[in-house]
Amino acid sequence: MLNKKNLNKIPKMKNINHIYLIGIGGSGMGGIATILAKQGYKVSGSDIYSNFIIKKLSLLNIKINLKHDAKNITNNIDLIIVSTAIKNNNPELIAAKKLNIIIISRGQMLAELMRFFYGITITGTHGKTTTTAIIYKIFKLFMLDPTFINGGFLKFSKENAYLGSSKYFIAEADESDKSFLYLNPIINIITNIENEHLDYYQNNIEILKKTFLKFIKKIPFYGCIIICIDNIHNFNLIKQNKNILKQNIITYGFHKEADLQLYNYQQNGYKSKFFLLEKKKNISLEINLNIPGYHNALNATAAFAVSSYMGLDSMMVIKFLKKFEGIERRFDVLGYILPYQKIKYKKNIIIIDDYGHHPTEINITINTSRKIWPNRKLVMIFQPHRYSRTKNLLNEFIKILSKVDKLFILNTYSAGENIIKEANSKFLTKKIKELGIINPKFINLKNYYDIVNNIYLKLKGNEVLIFQGAGDINHISSLLISNSIKN
Known part of the structure; x- marks a missing residue:
């Protein structure tokens, strides 16, 4: 006990x-x-x-x-x-x-907190917050009582940190400022590596990849590297360095060479199902989730890989995976708009709050929404996060944001950065409009109530309304769902 x-x-x-x-x-x-x-x-x-x-x-x-x-x-x-x-x-x-x-x-302090624990870290451009949370939930349900620090809040407990009583410490490890290099975990997961936070890496993804390699080399010889090889940078990282990595390596993904290979993914509304081939044991397992998307199937598989490596019963892990409710602000379905009394036809509009701020993440949100609600129009309210990110990924943003049916762009959440005129929200709106697929609207307002009213009056019903971004856009979505709208 x-x-x-x-x-x-x-x-x-x-x-x-x-x-x-x-x-x-x-x-x-x-x-x-x-x-x-x-x-x-x-x-x-x-x-x-x-x-x-x-x-x-x-x-x-x-x-x-x-x-x-x-x-x-x-x-x-x-x-x-x-x-x-x-x-x-x-x-x-x-x-x-x-x-x-x-x-x-912050990174140095996290390392000191983890120093006397059995550290399990999750790194990567996307998916690390959800993956961290799934692992924590599994360990909790196995009564292992781990310590936990994460970048998002769990829906079931409303917590993003917990001081446990066991030797295990599960934490999201942040590559954005190289702070993960302070950490010395025993197990590490790499979900993916993409063009993100390159301002810390001389705007060179090769330096980013070398930094990831430097980090995983710190995993002790008796430790384990768990890595998704669907991502080309991950695949090459392992393939090119397998001979110098002395740790246990477990690969996962839809890729045919993965040790844990996903196949036959299916989605039914907000639920999903897939099969997992454990090649080492030559067995196939059916996994059901109460969260949607290929990306979450991969996140769940990473959590399964950790649990299996730790010797936890596979069938119980599968049972516990189904119990995971999700993370706040990660494709978070908040509910429905309550319509004005005088405007009866404005109803049945689903509100989604999503933290994704990189084109890859936004694309996943759009594709998942299309799959769940194929007969609804997608309306996105996007708040760009950092001018530097918009500038570095401008073409990707233009292409991905043009995939929705209606787009509203808010002022950029600067996160302390100086304004870059050729990467502000007005410029981004202009470039998307020039592509000619949709006609985006730039909302140059700061007051939450004014923004809500401006958007609400343009809704027609039977829509999915997605609030997308990592800034303070969630305050606007929560205001709308609470129906605190000026008449």
Whole structure:
């Protein structure tokens, strides 16, 4: 029987009592704050606005300042953790340096939290948040009580971090700023590698691939690399380096060379089914999921691979996979619009909230929606995330966004970046219009209510309304679904 008192065996950081997180409202930072608070440290922090994460942290008696101010940094703080989004001119960061307080990055802190655990990490451009969550759910249902930090919130428990009592630590490992190189897991999954966050890699995907190779080389010889070879970069990474990798390697995917090969994928509404050939055992297994999409079949297979490698009963794993409900903001069906009393025909409109902000992710959302609701029009409200991403992937965005029936583009969520005129929302709208497939509308509004009203009046009924993006667009979708619309 697991006993949470066993956590006392994990040594606390000597001379570290009060920990302050700058940018505490981010998903990764909030998860770290949660674990630290549960471990008994005094935790506080700051951000520039309140959100769901900050409200949850407040319930743990974590003091949060909604302003970055040098006065917040005092002599009784022993350690500062800094989000990747924080710039060098941040007043709190400057004040911490003047007081000679130890300053570390989010990635460094995650590595320290994982140091005394059996680490299982999930990396990749897409799918790592869902895959991490599925593995966590399986381990929980097997009563293994793992510690867990993720970039998204689970639907069944509304959590993105949990301090368990066992030796297992399951975490999403972020390649976006190279911070995954701080980690030393025993098992790592690579879902895929694509053109993303290349500003950290000299705009060169070859450097990104070399960094992934550097990371998986850190897996110990008794550890395991689990990798999807449907992705060409993953396939080549393993094929070209198999002789120098001493770890166990398990490949998965629809690819005919995969150790765990998916086939005969079927989708019925929001549910899906596929078969999995375990070539080593020469057996075929039927897997049913309550989440849709080829991508989620792959995510589930990665989770199956970890569980199987850990010696968990395969039939129980399959049973538990079916129990996974999904992640908030990952193809999250919020419900239906409640129509105005005076406009009866505006009804039966399905609202989807999706975090995807890369063309590949958006394409998956569109294709999955078409498959589930083939007779409905697709209306997408897209909020670009970062000017640099729009600039680097402009042609891909133009092509993919033209696949919906109606498109509204909001102002770019900058994430602290400077404006790039040839990559702003107005420019993106213009380029999509020039392609000539659809006639997108740029909504140059900032007030959520105004945006909601503007969109609502253009809906006709029998549509799927997709709110797409990684910024604050979810506030607009939640406002619409709650029917808080000005008459």
